[in-house]
Amino acid sequence: MAFLWSLAALIPLDNYGHYIHWGVIDISVANFIVVVLMVLAFLAALFLPFPGRNRRKESR
Amino acid sequence: MSTAEIEKQWTTRLRKRAHGHLPPEKLLPDTQPAYVSSWIYVFGVTTIAALVMVILSGIILALRGPQWWHSSSVGHFVNSTHLWSVEIFFFAMIVHLWGKFFMAAWRGGRSLTWVTGVVTFLTSVGTAFTGYVSQTNFDSQWISTQAKDGINATGVGSIFNVLNLGQMLMWHIVLLPLAAVILTAVHVLLVRVKGVVPPFEETNGASK
């Protein structure tokens, strides 16, 4: 537990949030990271092979 | 009662209609078409799983109340479970939405599936918002006082007052979750009625 608390201390939560300003786009770094992760999950879902796919084809 | 009379009963008619649209083997099928074996199809069911966790953790929060979730370690844990399930819920729902958008999954008479998805999304945003203002901490005070001007500017503030904690809590724990769950059920039943949309090359370009 103490270990987990020390890990949490690595992320400073007591400061102002960080923001990215890009033309009309204003987004917090935290939200930007989540959007990047969603795009990565989307691409991974398209390109990673689904387990059991070949096995199912053979049985047809 | 004669057979003709039985045929006219609303129970008989409703059962026959339900059975015609959604026979048990379509409701819970044994197999799916080969193209469904892709990770992109996992995100719809991930969204359901996250929604189940949101509701279960929400029920525990409702049972114990704000005092408990603010001050006990188990309360913090259940509160965090609730929040992080919501994060996973929106994450999975949006990847699901992108998947359905790029496969144009509203083809072949599936527009209502898409539309119920859109309405579920909007309902979920409202549920999350009323949740943020129902926390009963400085965060929720800040969010509601910031939001009130925007909401009042739309005129909606006359019936939906973000500074009214009782009203916001009711929306968050009764009305909106009920709507979200019913909409999700209709959404998934519609998918079962129509079956999973075939890939582009298999539709002969005829159906839109």
Ligand code: HEM
């Ligand atoms: C609470 C949120 C939602 C849940 C639980 C949910 C769940 C599901 C599930 C389980 C399926 C079938 C399996 C799959 O393809 O993943 C599905 C299909 C579908 N979803 Fe959602 N969904 C949600 C939100 C949305 C949203 C926001 C949209 C788009 C605006 C959407 C559009 C669709 C469409 C068009 C299909 C039909 C796909 C087909 O017929 O092949 N859904 N949904």
